[in-house]
Amino acid sequence: MAQSIFGSVAQPVSIPVIPVREILPYAVFGGLLLLLAIYFVGAEQGATSMFRGTMVHEFLHDGRHLLGFPCH
Secondary structure: OOOOOOOOOOOOOOOOOOOHHHHHHHHHHHHHHEEEEEHHHHOOHHOOOOOOHHHHHOOOHHHHHHOOOOOO
16 A cells, blocks of 8 residues: 655645734834934933933943944
8 A cells, every 4th residue: 555755735824914003003102112212322412311410321322332323
């Protein structure tokens, strides 16, 4: 009795579609977090500073240089 070495034929997999209404709140929240992070890395010093002192500047100092923001 001969057995086939080939299994069953592969069926295409359907990819579920996520509606934009479900993604939108997460995209807006993520965008706001991104803008806040860019502000702190790129502009939190000098005249636009929200906090007194240089603590935020020193904490994010290497990240500024890594992303190409001038800070000196």
